[in-house]
Amino acid sequence: MHRLCVHTITTKHWSTEECIQKYSAADVQGITFWRYNLEGRDAAAVGRHARESGLDVVSLCRGGFFPGSTAEARQKAIDDNRRCIEQAHELEAPLIVLVCGAVPGQPLEESRKQITDGIAAVLPDAEAAGVKLGIEPLHPMYADDRSAVNTMRQANDICDALGSPELVGIAADVYHIWWDPELKHQIELTAAQKRLFAFHICDWKTPTADLLNDRGLMGEGCIPIRQISDWVDATGFQGHREVEIFSNLYWSMDQDEWLAKIKESYGKLYV
Secondary structure, three states, X not given: OOOEEEEHHHHOOOOHHHHHHHHHHOOOOEEEEEHHHHOOOOHHHHHHHHHXXXXXXXXXXXXXXXXXXXXXXXXXXXXXXXXXXXXXXXXXXOEEEEEOEOOOOOOHHHHHHHHHHHHHHHHHHHHHHOOEEEEOOOOHHHOOOOEOOOOHHHHHHXXXXXXXXXXXXXXXEHHHHOOOOOHHHHHHHHHHOOOEEEEEEOEOOOOOOOXXXXXXXXXXXXXXXXXXXXXXXXXXXXXXXEEOOOEHHHHOOOHHHHHHHHHHHHHHHOO
């Protein structure tokens, strides 16, 4: 299970403690926590428990959602991201994944400006905490309300606009970017700029029953995952390969069996 990381959202119905215990027992090497895992818990203790169980704490999901139709809404998002940075610092997670947000009916250019401004506002906090911020481009089907950043090029443009700070980069998720004709070039460019912070894997099912919660297990869809993964590795990236799957189907099955299916699929993909 070399470099295998699992996001806790992938086994959503397990508690924080169950995720740590089950992943460790299954020889998973890394864990990415979602913020709901920290509710009512001591983030430092959660991180310590994971590391003592043999897991690398890879990142915290998620920050972002910077755009707002009012100054008050935008400030609320900035305040929430500052809290997210505090949580990541307490957890000792090196990275926060940013789902950047959008406002329905607002021009995408304006949303991207607000995203850039929002990251700029919290960057001093991230620098003080030593936490990286990874912009995750989302598939264009989410451009209306989940993210106005839909390609790696757009994410790189934001990094450039911010002056290329060392702690701002990109989290590349194959579910969102596999279709991009510029993908190989953008992966190489991102890595050359030392901005390739994370790599997420799952698959795109045909037909897709739900545009949010019907992601596929690796190998059951149309994404050329191994090819994209090889492009990423060819840049020198040695980070975890993070399984992040939102699936009503798989959440409804026995989660021990589901984790076993993930391991089997991962093993076939990276023989």
